[in-house]
Amino acid sequence: MGEQLRRRGGGASGWGGGGGLIILGLFLHGVYIAQLTPERLLSGMGRLGGFLSQAIPPDLTRASNFFWAILVTFEMALVGTVIGVLLSLPVALLASDNTSPNRLVRNITRNTVAAVRTIPDLVWALIFVVAIGLGPAAGILTIAVDNLGFCGRFFSERIEELEPGPVEALSSTGASQLGIILGAIFPCAFPSFVATSLYAVEKSIRSAVVLGLVGAGGIGVELSTSMRLFRYDQALTIIVMIWLVVTASEQVSTQIRRRVI
Amino acid sequence: MGEQLRRRGGGASGWGGGGGLIILGLFLHGVYIAQLTPERLLSGMGRLGGFLSQAIPPDLTRASNFFWAILVTFEMALVGTVIGVLLSLPVALLASDNTSPNRLVRNITRNTVAAVRTIPDLVWALIFVVAIGLGPAAGILTIAVDNLGFCGRFFSERIEELEPGPVEALSSTGASQLGIILGAIFPCAFPSFVATSLYAVEKSIRSAVVLGLVGAGGIGVELSTSMRLFRYDQALTIIVMIWLVVTASEQVSTQIRRRVI
Amino acid sequence: MIPLSINEVCKEFPDGTRALNGVSFTINPGEGTVLLGSNGSGKTTLLRCINGLETATSGQIYVDHIDVIEAKRRHARKALKRVRLQTGMVFQKFHLINNLGVLQNVLFGSLGRTQNPMKMFSIGAAKEERMRAMACLDRVGLADLAKRRADTLSGGQRQRVAIARVLMQDPQIVLADEPIASLDPKSGREVMDLLWEIVRERNLTVVCALHQLKIAQEYGDRLIGLRCGNVVMDTPADRIDADQLSHLYDDDQSQSVPAVPLEVTP
Amino acid sequence: MIPLSINEVCKEFPDGTRALNGVSFTINPGEGTVLLGSNGSGKTTLLRCINGLETATSGQIYVDHIDVIEAKRRHARKALKRVRLQTGMVFQKFHLINNLGVLQNVLFGSLGRTQNPMKMFSIGAAKEERMRAMACLDRVGLADLAKRRADTLSGGQRQRVAIARVLMQDPQIVLADEPIASLDPKSGREVMDLLWEIVRERNLTVVCALHQLKIAQEYGDRLIGLRCGNVVMDTPADRIDADQLSHLYDDDQSQSVPAVPLEVTP
Amino acid sequence: APNVGEGGGEMTGAGGVCPATLRFADTGTEGLEELQRDFAAFKEVLEDVLDVDVEFFAVTDRTVAAAAVDSDQVDIILAGPSEYLAIRSNVGMEPVVSIDRPGYNANIVVLADSDIQNPEDLRGKSIALKSAGSTSGHIGPLALLQDLGFDPNTDVDTQLLEDARIEAFAAGDVDAFGAGTSDIRRLNERYGEDFYRVLVEGPELPRDVIGANPNIPAECIEAIKERLLANQERVLDALLESSPKYGESSLHEVSDSEYDGMRKAHEAAGVPF
Numbered sequence A, B: 001m002g003e004q005l006r007r008r009g010g011g012a013s014g015w016g017g018g019g020g021l022i023i024l025g026l027f028l029h030g031v032y033i034a035q036l037t038p039e040r041l042l043s044g045m046g047r048l049g050g051f052l053s054q055a056i057p058p059d060l061t062r063a064s065n066f067f068w069a070i071l072v073t074f075e076m077a078l079v080g081t082v083i084g085v086l087l088s089l090p091v092a093l094l095a096s097d098n099t100s101p102n103r104l105v106r107n108i109t110r111n112t113v114a115a116v117r118t119i120p121d122l123v124w125a126l127i128f129v130v131a132i133g134l135g136p137a138a139g140i141l142t143i144a145v146d147n148l149g150f151c152g153r154f155f156s157e158r159i160e161e162l163e164p165g166p167v168e169a170l171s172s173t174g175a176s177q178l179g180i181i182l183g184a185i186f187p188c189a190f191p192s193f194v195a196t197s198l199y200a201v202e203k204s205i206r207s208a209v210v211l212g213l214v215g216a217g218g219i220g221v222e223l224s225t226s227m228r229l230f231r232y233d234q235a236l237t238i239i240v241m242i243w244l245v246v247t248a249s250e251q252v253s254t255q256i257r258r259r260v261i
Numbered sequence C, D: 001m002i003p004l005s006i007n008e009v010c011k012e013f014p015d016g017t018r019a020l021n022g023v024s025f026t027i028n029p030g031e032g033t034v035l036l037g038s039n040g041s042g043k044t045t046l047l048r049c050i051n052g053l054e055t056a057t058s059g060q061i062y063v064d065h066i067d068v069i070e071a072k073r074r075h076a077r078k079a080l081k082r083v084r085l086q087t088g089m090v091f092q093k094f095h096l097i098n099n100l101g102v103l104q105n106v107l108f109g110s111l112g113r114t115q116n117p118m119k120m121f122s123i124g125a126a127k128e129e130r131m132r133a134m135a136c137l138d139r140v141g142l143a144d145l146a147k148r149r150a151d152t153l154s155g156g157q158r159q160r161v162a163i164a165r166v167l168m169q170d171p172q173i174v175l176a177d178e179p180i181a182s183l184d185p186k187s188g189r190e191v192m193d194l195l196w197e198i199v200r201e202r203n204l205t206v207v208c209a210l211h212q213l214k215i216a217q218e219y220g221d222r223l224i225g226l227r228c229g230n231v232v233m234d235t236p237a238d239r240i241d242a243d244q245l246s247h248l249y250d251d252d253q254s255q256s257v258p259a260v261p262l263e264v265t266p
Numbered sequence E: 001a002p003n004v005g006e007g008g009g010e011m012t013g014a015g016g017v018c019p020a021t022l023r024f025a026d027t028g029t030e031g032l033e034e035l036q037r038d039f040a041a042f043k044e045v046l047e048d049v050l051d052v053d054v055e056f057f058a059v060t061d062r063t064v065a066a067a068a069v070d071s072d073q074v075d076i077i078l079a080g081p082s083e084y085l086a087i088r089s090n091v092g093m094e095p096v097v098s099i100d101r102p103g104y105n106a107n108i109v110v111l112a113d114s115d116i117q118n119p120e121d122l123r124g125k126s127i128a129l130k131s132a133g134s135t136s137g138h139i140g141p142l143a144l145l146q147d148l149g150f151d152p153n154t155d156v157d158t159q160l161l162e163d164a165r166i167e168a169f170a171a172g173d174v175d176a177f178g179a180g181t182s183d184i185r186r187l188n189e190r191y192g193e194d195f196y197r198v199l200v201e202g203p204e205l206p207r208d209v210i211g212a213n214p215n216i217p218a219e220c221i222e223a224i225k226e227r228l229l230a231n232q233e234r235v236l237d238a239l240l241e242s243s244p245k246y247g248e249s250s251l252h253e254v255s256d257s258e259y260d261g262m263r264k265a266h267e268a269a270g271v272p273f
């Protein structure tokens, strides 16, 4: 049996070896073209001073405008994320090895989710603008789809990593698939789902530039405008404010997670 | 004791209740401004045909150029992600409740990681352009920092979710913190770390527009150019090609994960 | 009542480990059977094959006239569900849902019977179901802990919650994998009393893997001994002899060496 | 040699459950002590307090003249490490690293002794360490399974790997939490023989929580009985009487009711 | 076009020839870069002048704006010249009035101490540009190169650097920079006038356009044009409040042929419409 195991391992690493070599080659070539020498990094440090001096001190004149923009962005990110998370739950179940009805469904779902992720924000924004017009709705749906791709994958991975014990316990009572999902899979994966969803809200606030694409405003537009106009001091204000919101939501998230873990 | 538990629960939900109400209010206002009525969604479906017809069939004339651009992007994403993941490991350990030397270090690390995440790609790209000039290196570092924020958080959450058993077993042998980390935490969290890292590579390929910003080329520039010039058919080719790469890497990722779970 | 019949069942794991090597026996309704055998002899594997958690490699297992192995292989959900409704399992490692309450865990026992699983959550559960669950908890002596989270219980407490879950399920066959391994002697006996009480009362079939020979002889109507995935002993409990028993745990092939066919080794 | 002395130790969990209620005893070097008590009486909690996995609420625990509780409270790493190097623990639920190999798990036993933890990984481990680990595995009869992943083992096999890990650690005090709960009778005895052999050989101290009274009486030099977090029995094994033992598992307050002080309940 | 004027349905605006609600999108011409992001005054004036309800969207992406026109989700659009061409040729757009921007041009600049002394030295050098299709940051500079006798696709190394272009130029990572008027102003603000040298100064670029969805009835387009031109002062004042770049602007009648030169430049740049 030892022999057998070794043979199996050997075959696998042979196969993986080929792929591994290609990846290693690409990696090394990547390192080569990067020319990321320590001297370069070191000498670069010096040049940052000027850049930072433009950003510090932060310019607070428009802080109250920013505050409202962040609030609106947060609202839309929240709605979009909730939609995305709710859609992700069934999708993740269909995409996971251990909950999908069969391989075909699993592969189709998984590749679809990957495709949803591949299509850039901008394209989703276009699609939703065509469908329902400019405005917050298109932005929210774009955020929702973005989160579907993200949470769909992470929820699914979490589900696949669950200990089989509780699932087997419920299966053995004759519980239906739905019963098992509600009784064992969701409760066991819940802490992780909550954490991922909270991160998704945070991510959506930051990536809410998409709201600007579709004319819904929000902090993303403010930030990119500040950057384009080289108002680094204003940009810093925005970044700090977003960071405060993110940190606050991290606090809430930690509280919530501590209660559910 | 029942009483005590209830009292504790009650207090918590009272606190959470206030925050919860605010969040609910923001959520409802978000829903209100979205005006996302079912009719709107439904009537929108019809309008998509014309839009899609502009993208289909995909324009393959530049596919081979795109192929090389994707390859280069992949290389840089790979290098950037590897750097980011390596940096994330110690950071995640410092940021996790159960591995951080103390609360202060944990909070500082956690907030720093959050700050790193808050600063947008664009800003990091500028910082690195200023520091080390245009080229792949700046792009790679931007990707690395982006992934530091992402993996730092996800690794840390995974570490906090680990079953305490194996850690206790090694602690009880008198193992040092390093021994526990290498012997129990990394092995137990390994499958999840691998999955997160593979996702991070994928994410970096998609977000490689940043490589364009710093003059490192790559598929991101091609895609945004195609979109800006309304060459939807060309954009579709690029999206499909990225999707193929992502799907292939999902396959590899599934193989790897199956071996490590 | 439901007979359980096992015929020439083999199980080989993907890595080549052969856990069952042609196991056959038939259990009569109401028979309290105890499965003995050293570590790694295949007891757990056999129990898991009976309710289809593991797919046996060959052979037949009939529960309620349904061939479990066949049903499992054909993914016949309905058949499998019928089998599982009738077979309750007590796991060696409890397998509670750790971050839910004790009562909730017990309520899940009747998950197979409800059409609408939502009804099985403590908030939405019908009063009578909750009462039944409380009664089951009371029967294992844990009514006071109904509201605790499952992961704050001691090992023995958890095992009893798992048994309460099976009581809630109310199956025709009980498969118990070392149900008293982590119970103190008194509780262990109480649990065995409980199990056997139900067996007698409702004329159920029990297959119970045990390591405590004394308890096995005391409670079992019939003792089946496994060794390297083979049945090497099958007698009524009162006609057992010490020789046979000690042979069951003999060192040479059975325990330290895994149940692997020799020809696989190089 | 290292004495273990426990003085008025109390442990209250954050949710108010009082698991230990002023436990005191001193164990002499080389004494094989068995901890008895019904489920939830506080055995596991006590063992975990001894090596500082749990912080006792009050009292003193001296291992090697170091007060564990104090060390734990002051986060005195060095002191704690010295304590833990000297105390090996066998857990009720094994706590192996599931996705690593068996040999690797055993090697981790000496993690506390090495300066460079990298040396403890099977690839980088010194040959002599590997040989020692193989010897430990051999002693628990699992040398053949050295290369298997830990999660493909049966319950009993895992328990033995956990014991091999403690052998590898080579501590002065062994804390064993139901080390034979999932072993078959013969293996169980073998493991007890093994533990006691080492105890005698190296004049070690063992504290072993057990539910098997017969085995407890046979192996233990001294039996300590816990009930609701109190020591209610402490006698040499040969002077035990059946009354005392059965009282230990009496129903009234000890098992179904958790060890909670009454005044907390409304 | 079922969606045109869906806000009101009836044609009650602008003296009864326009929909009651007009949806107006500002594509931000070059992104939202110059905008002060306060369109309240402009919206108010438009509503007053045109006698309609205006739904206003500040969109930061030209592609999205085009898609919105294409699917009749927007009626009136304010666009830069190359966006006008792109949207017109892809989804259709009727010019209503144009807005000139005196001094709005494209230039090629180099660092003050650069070796590049005359335009001919640019051959084989790298030049930072903004993004594909940008009037002053891509098409304009490429047209200049074309006029100098270069093939912009082969004779120079063009890099589309979006927001990193100025930093990259200042750091000396590129040899030259195709800078629009606003880029020049930023260079002045950040580095001073002595920092760089204008190598080639381009002619004034075509005007911005206020255009209409082709599904808007011709009478309505005519009415809007008349009313805008008649109230040019108020409209421009309001517009100026939203964006300083319309400082000395005026409104003009417009015909599509005005943009033929721009079309040629696009062709030269390799992005024909």
Ligand SMILES: Nc1ncnc2c1ncn2[C@@H]1O[C@H](COP(=O)(O)OP(=O)(O)OP(=O)(O)O)[C@@H](O)[C@H]1O
Pocket: C013, C014, C015, C017, C018, C019, C037, C038, C039, C040, C041, C042, C043, C044, C045, C046, C258, C259, D152, D153, D154, D155, D156, D157, D182, D183, D184
């Ligand atoms: N998933 C698996 N993959 C490979 N081998 C396995 C797997 N599960 C169990 N085995 C092997 O099958 C054999 C029988 O295991 P099983 O768990 O049925 O034993 P058991 O009789 O229940 O032992 P115990 O009394 O220790 O619980 C053992 O050799 C075990 O190592």
Ligand SMILES: Nc1ncnc2c1ncn2[C@@H]1O[C@H](COP(=O)(O)OP(=O)(O)OP(=O)(O)O)[C@@H](O)[C@H]1O
Pocket: C152, C153, C154, C155, C156, C157, C182, C184, D013, D014, D015, D017, D018, D019, D037, D038, D039, D040, D041, D042, D043, D044, D045, D046, D258, D259
């Ligand atoms: N983390 C915890 N939080 C709250 N209560 C706990 C916790 N861990 C254990 N308890 C309670 O403390 C008491 C003692 O538990 P302990 O695990 O020490 O019992 P034990 O003697 O080991 O029992 P067993 O024989 O069942 O293993 C029990 O009432 C248990 O429910």
Ligand SMILES: [Mg+2]
Pocket: C043, C044, C045, C092, C177, D154, D155
């Ligand atoms: Mg077993």
Ligand SMILES: [Mg+2]
Pocket: C154, C155, C156, D043, D044, D045, D092, D177
């Ligand atoms: Mg215990």
